[in-house]
Amino acid sequence: MTEARATTHPLDHLVLPTISLDVARTRLTSLGFVVAPNGIHPFGTENCCVFLADGTYLEPLAVGDTQAAARAVTQGNVFVARHRLYRDRSGEDGFSAVVLGTGDAEADHARYVEAGVSAGDILNFSRAFVDTSGKSDMASFKLAFASGSETADAFLFACERVNAPKIDRTALQAHANGVAGIVEVVAVSDSPAEQGRLISIATGAEGENTFDLQNATLIVLTPAEFQTRFGVPAGAPSRLRFAAIVFSVRNAGIAAKLLAANGIAHDIRGSEIVVQPAPGQGAAFIFREIR
Structure with a gap:
């Protein structure tokens, strides 16, 4: 059927x-x-x-x-x-x-x-x-x-x-960091291809490791891919774990200055600002400038 x-x-x-x-x-x-x-x-x-x-x-x-x-x-x-x-x-x-x-x-x-x-x-x-x-x-x-x-x-x-x-x-919705929305949700899996059916059924989006929703993208990476891209440890082995959120910001410079002023450790990786998880922030937060 x-x-x-x-x-x-x-x-x-x-x-x-x-x-x-x-x-x-x-x-x-x-x-x-x-x-x-x-x-x-x-x-x-x-x-x-x-x-x-x-x-x-x-x-x-x-x-x-x-x-x-x-x-x-x-x-x-x-x-x-x-x-x-x-x-x-x-x-x-x-x-x-x-x-x-x-x-x-x-x-x-x-x-x-x-x-x-x-x-x-x-x-x-x-x-x-x-x-x-x-x-x-x-x-x-x-x-x-x-x-x-x-x-x-x-x-x-x-x-x-x-x-x-x-x-x-x-x-x-008037956030000082300039965040306007979510553009990407990142999951980690020891076997990304095996999670495609579940995610496809739940979301209605066809895909294997990348699923294009109406307003954002959901991707599934291996632990090595995740750490290479974000510089953040992938954590314990898991069949599926949601691990990072990519936000759109109007001005990455403003976001970086705010984080620095508030004593928030962060890394600049290309066009993205990466903040590792911390108490009260259960996922890696990624700020990406989108004009």
């Missing part, structure tokens, strides 16, 4: 587990990002997002209520269960999931089930959203999860924004 294919999805956001939202907020602020007020999930996790002008965002994620999170895991909440699995395997700070935008999470879930890559049941939930001025609204989501049998260090999921907050995010 031919596997059902979806229209190529856009990148929606990236999930970055952290030991503490305070740690993440401090680190991301020092990197020149505006960080949104904390958001509380109804199942024990919490976030403090970084919204970008291209419509994507970063989601630093921590456990705020351990008892609620434990109950969610026993009730089959895939989002919380995978967060726990990641932390148990890879530590408190990292980069656990790539999230794709979708208009029909039910259809994505059906595709994942048919292809044998579903990570569990669909999740529906709502949470309050508050902007920097204190204006609030309710955000509702429907999530469908995909993962391989040997990819415990990473998963992908489709996110349908059932109700998007009617809130002006302009102030939240």
Whole structure:
């Protein structure tokens, strides 16, 4: 039977587990990002997002209520269960999931089930959203999860924004480092070719090691390729691990000066500024000037 294919999805956001939202907020602020007020999930996790002008965002994620999170895991909440699995395997700070935008999470879930890559049941939930001025609204989501049998260090999921907050995010997107969006997401794998099917099904994009989404590119490198390109250690062996985020900036010089002023160690590698992972920053951050 031919596997059902979806229209190529856009990148929606990236999930970055952290030991503490305070740690993440401090680190991301020092990197020149505006960080949104904390958001509380109804199942024990919490976030403090970084919204970008291209419509994507970063989601630093921590456990705020351990008892609620434990109950969610026993009730089959895939989002919380995978967060726990990641932390148990890879530590408190990292980069656990790539999230794709979708208009029909039910259809994505059906595709994942048919292809044998579903990570569990669909999740529906709502949470309050508050902007920097204190204006609030309710955000509702429907999530469908995909993962391989040997990819415990990473998963992908489709996110349908059932109700998007009617809130002006302009102030939240005015980052001092000049970041406007995400152009590339980089994964590391001991066997990149073997991850192509999972990523292709999840994203709807055809490819082997490079997958062109509607608004960004997802690439999978070997550990040696990753270290050669970025000068960053690839970490422990893994079938699939998300490792780096490449941001577009309007002026690399401004970004470099800000990092230096804030005492952030960084390397200049060609046209890219590389900041290695640190507490509160679970992935390598790469700043690339795009005019």
